[in-house]
Amino acid sequence: MAHQLTSTSTDPQRDERLHLEYVQNRLDEAISRIDTRLKQYRQNIEDQKNYLWESRADMDHVEKVTTRQSIEQMVMTGETILAQKQQLQKLARSPYFGRFDFIATAESQPAGFYIGVNHFYNESTKEHLIYDWRAPVATLFYDFEIGPAAYQSPSGRIEGNISLKRQFRIRDGAMEMMLETDLHIVDDVLQKELAGSADAGMKNIVATIQRDQNAIIRNEDAPTLIIQGVAGSGKTSIALHRIAFLLYRFKESLKSTDILIISPNKVFADYIANVLPELGEESIAEIGMDDLAHSLLDNKVPFQTFFEQTSVLLETNDEKIKERIQHKSSAQFLNKLGEYADYIEKSRFSAEDIVVVGRPVPAWFIEKHFSRYRGLPPAQRITEVVKAVEVNMGIYYNVDLSAEDRRLVRTAINKMCRKKSLNILYKEFFDWLGRPDLFVQAKGRKLEYADVFPLIYLKMRLENVDNPYRAIKHLVIDEMQDYTPVQFAVLARLFNCRKTILGDVAQAVNPYSASQLKDIEGAFTNATLMTLTKSYRSTLQIMEFAQQICFNPQLIPMKRHGDVPTVHRLGSAKEEITWLKTYVADFIASEHSSLGVICKTQKQAQQITNALTKNDIDARLLDPSSQVFSTGIIVCTAHMAKGLEFDHVVIPSANATIYHTEMDRNMLYVACTRAMHRLILTYTGEPSIFLTLSEE
Numbered sequence: 001m002a003h004q005l006t007s008t009s010t011d012p013q014r015d016e017r018l019h020l021e022y023v024q025n026r027l028d029e030a031i032s033r034i035d036t037r038l039k040q041y042r043q044n045i046e047d048q049k050n051y052l053w054e055s056r057a058d059m060d061h062v063e064k065v066t067t068r069q070s071i072e073q074m075v076m077t078g079e080t081i082l083a084q085k086q087q088l089q090k091l092a093r094s095p096y097f098g099r100f101d102f103i104a105t106a107e108s109q110p111a112g113f114y115i116g117v118n119h120f121y122n123e124s125t126k127e128h129l130i131y132d133w134r135a136p137v138a139t140l141f142y143d144f145e146i147g148p149a150a151y152q153s154p155s156g157r158i159e160g161n162i163s164l165k166r167q168f169r170i171r172d173g174a175m176e177m178m179l180e181t182d183l184h185i186v187d188d189v190l191q192k193e194l195a196g197s198a199d200a201g202m203k204n205i206v207a208t209i210q211r212d213q214n215a216i217i218r219n220e221d222a223p224t225l226i227i228q229g230v231a232g233s234g235k236t237s238i239a240l241h242r243i244a245f246l247l248y249r250f251k252e253s254l255k256s257t258d259i260l261i262i263s264p265n266k267v268f269a270d271y272i273a274n275v276l277p278e279l280g281e282e283s284i285a286e287i288g289m290d291d292l293a294h295s296l297l298d299n300k301v302p303f304q305t306f307f308e309q310t311s312v313l314l315e316t317n318d319e320k321i322k323e324r325i326q327h328k329s330s331a332q333f334l335n336k337l338g339e340y341a342d343y344i345e346k347s348r349f350s351a352e353d354i355v356v357v358g359r360p361v362p363a364w365f366i367e368k369h370f371s372r373y374r375g376l377p378p379a380q381r382i383t384e385v386v387k388a389v390e391v392n393m394g395i396y397y398n399v400d401l402s403a404e405d406r407r408l409v410r411t412a413i414n415k416m417c418r419k420k421s422l423n424i425l426y427k428e429f430f431d432w433l434g435r436p437d438l439f440v441q442a443k444g445r446k447l448e449y450a451d452v453f454p455l456i457y458l459k460m461r462l463e464n465v466d467n468p469y470r471a472i473k474h475l476v477i478d479e480m481q482d483y484t485p486v487q488f489a490v491l492a493r494l495f496n497c498r499k500t501i502l503g504d505v506a507q508a509v510n511p512y513s514a515s516q517l518k519d520i521e522g523a524f525t526n527a528t529l530m531t532l533t534k535s536y537r538s539t540l541q542i543m544e545f546a547q548q549i550c551f552n553p554q555l556i557p558m559k560r561h562g563d564v565p566t567v568h569r570l571g572s573a574k575e576e577i578t579w580l581k582t583y584v585a586d587f588i589a590s591e592h593s594s595l596g597v598i599c600k601t602q603k604q605a606q607q608i609t610n611a612l613t614k615n616d617i618d619a620r621l622l623d624p625s626s627q628v629f630s631t632g633i634i635v636c637t638a639h640m641a642k643g644l645e646f647d648h649v650v651i652p653s654a655n656a657t658i659y660h661t662e663m664d665r666n667m668l669y670v671a672c673t674r675a676m677h678r679l680i681l682t683y684t685g686e687p688s689i690f691l692t693l694s695e696e
């Protein structure tokens with residue numbers, strides 16, 4: 001039963017305060033009921049332990065084991081009850097954020113629905129006092145304004161009318177705000193949320209999910225859902241809320257351990273780690289593409305990382321490297337690699353007629369069985385062919401093979417294989433292509449990053465690759481634009497499960513290895529594409545500035561106003577540092593909590609960190625080995641800053657000599673779109689050609 005509405009009062013504020021008090025009292029009662037149960041459990045556990053200790057001499061082994069198991073069971077149940085208590089305590093601090101009154105066409109009485117992060121059913125009054133935001137009925141809150149509305153309930157479509165809609169902000173049990181809204185959840189609450197300071201982690205956005213975002217979160221049907229969203233459109237938030245929704249909707253068949261997220265780096269993983277626990281779900285496992293590659297190559301092939309590849313490009317702007325990367329990032333390259341795998345498969349085994357204990361075994365028979373076991377590693381494959389020959393000898397010639405006969409067959413088949421290592425086969429692929437120049441080793445005799453996934457793909461086609469991810473039921477891939485068709489082909493072979501794939505094709509860190517939407521859609525069968533075009537993170541002024549660097553006609557900025565970004569010309573690099581130190585001091589005194597100093601290269605980021613820390617400024621440098629995201633003063637490259645956000649962003653050295661290539665343009669765009677409230681750029685000499693603003 002939803003909350004029954006009794007009268008229409010003239011003082012809604014008072015009514016809502018009374019209702020909040022009522023809900024809090026029920027929550028308190030539920031918490032004290034749980035406390036009583038917990039006390040009882042504690043006592044029972046204590047009693048059982050004492051019993052076990054005191055009677056141990058008289059107990060046989062079976063009795064001891066049974067008592068221990070019973071204690072363990074009680075501890076586990078106690079822990080579940082404790083988790084319920086913690087959930088209720090969290091609800092008591094902020095029970096709900098919205099209410100709507102809905103009268104279904106088939107009913108005569110409207111019912112009031114309060115929506116919160118979790119559900120609360122009051123046993124004694126049999127009332128659903130709070131509905132989980134993921135409940136079917138809660139979609140009305142996100143999708144409809146006052147007036148006709150409908151939703152899909154487990155028993156079918158329910159139509160009706162929404163007669164009232166309210167939004168609340170309740171913190172630490174106190175109602176800070178109540179807003180009567182006859183519009184869609186618009187700007188007031190959202191504006192307030194977005195105007196707040198950055199946290200040490202991503203926030204949950206349940207109270208202000210927008211209609212287009214809600215449609216993505218609640219999409220249950222798409223086997224592969226691709227979310228293309230402009231910078232700051234909430235893609236990552238939405239993907240995590242979608243996971244929370246799916247865990248709720250399919251709780252019988254989907255657990256958090258069944259889900260894996262492929263994230264760009266550990267700092268980003270840490271940044272988003274809190275969202276699911278805040279929504280009452282457990283965190284999900286995360287892996288980066290580099291770690292995935294190491295595990296698929298059994299940690300045997302040293303390779304350049306994606307970060308190193310990007311750094312080399314930014315530092316050298318080498319045309320040859322660009323060409324190699326670009327070539328290996330095309331859909332045609334994947335096709336050629338597939339053709340080559342077929343060719344190798346056919347040509348690396350040349351079956352011949354053999355004679356076994358005086359009986360002929362034809363080449364076609366050996367060929368047939370060799371092809372049949374193509375998924376197995378070579379040695380095992382030969383074993384299977386020998387077995388087939390043995391069975392055949394028994395059936396057709398009634399001959400049993402001795403161990404020596406089997407050895408001879410094995411040696412003969414072995415000779416039919418032209419054995420080459422995977423690395424050699426991969427290198428020879430470029431001779432086969434007629435482009436041997438496209439294979440070059442990176443510094444330290446490492447495999448270039450652009451070759452890592454093609455090598456893995458070839459391995460998957462020619463050998464048996466142990467797949468440790470077979471049990472995964474849902475894969476989330478963030479920053480999709482940074483993966484190539486070959487990488488998607490590897491992921492598609494590895495993860496035969498549902499997928500949520502998200503990113504922004506306008507935010508590739510490396511435009512030479514970036515994928516276009518059509519490549520990504522083409523890599524997966526049955527993919528559904530959904531787009532997000534409204535950008536929430538940055539003020540209108542910051543977004544307008546970023547749009548001048550890299551215009552995205554689809555992007556609709558949120559109309560939240562702030563300072564116009566400024567570009568400062570300084571006399572020298574030394575002056576730039578002095579300016580930055582002063583800015584940092586002002587920032588520390590400000591109400592904001594995070595400042596990102598975003599550089600083009602790691603070397604520059606290191607130099608700036610050194611200069612700041614030498615002056616006792618607590619600046620933290622992010623590099624590919626960093627694990628933790630925090631507020632405060634963070635110095636990093638645009639590559640590392642992907643997916644993150646800061647209250648203020650300073651971009652030093654926005655000089656013509658530093659930001660001039662298309663890749664630099666992308667980096668500058670990514671850096672600018674990390675700023676929520678303020679953006680400042682500094683330069684010496686000439687400003688970057690991508691900056692069109694007049695100097696301050």
Ligand SMILES: Nc1ncnc2c1ncn2[C@@H]1O[C@H](COP(=O)(O)OP(=O)(O)OP(=O)(O)O)[C@@H](O)[C@H]1O
Nearest residue numbers: 205208209210231232233234235236237536537643
């Ligand atoms: N409906 C919403 N209500 C409140 N805040 C929102 C909403 N949608 C997005 N945001 C906020 O906008 C910011 C950007 O969100 P998020 O990082 O998920 O976007 P993104 O599309 O992944 O960004 P990018 O691609 O630029 O890294 C976050 O601060 C997020 O909390």
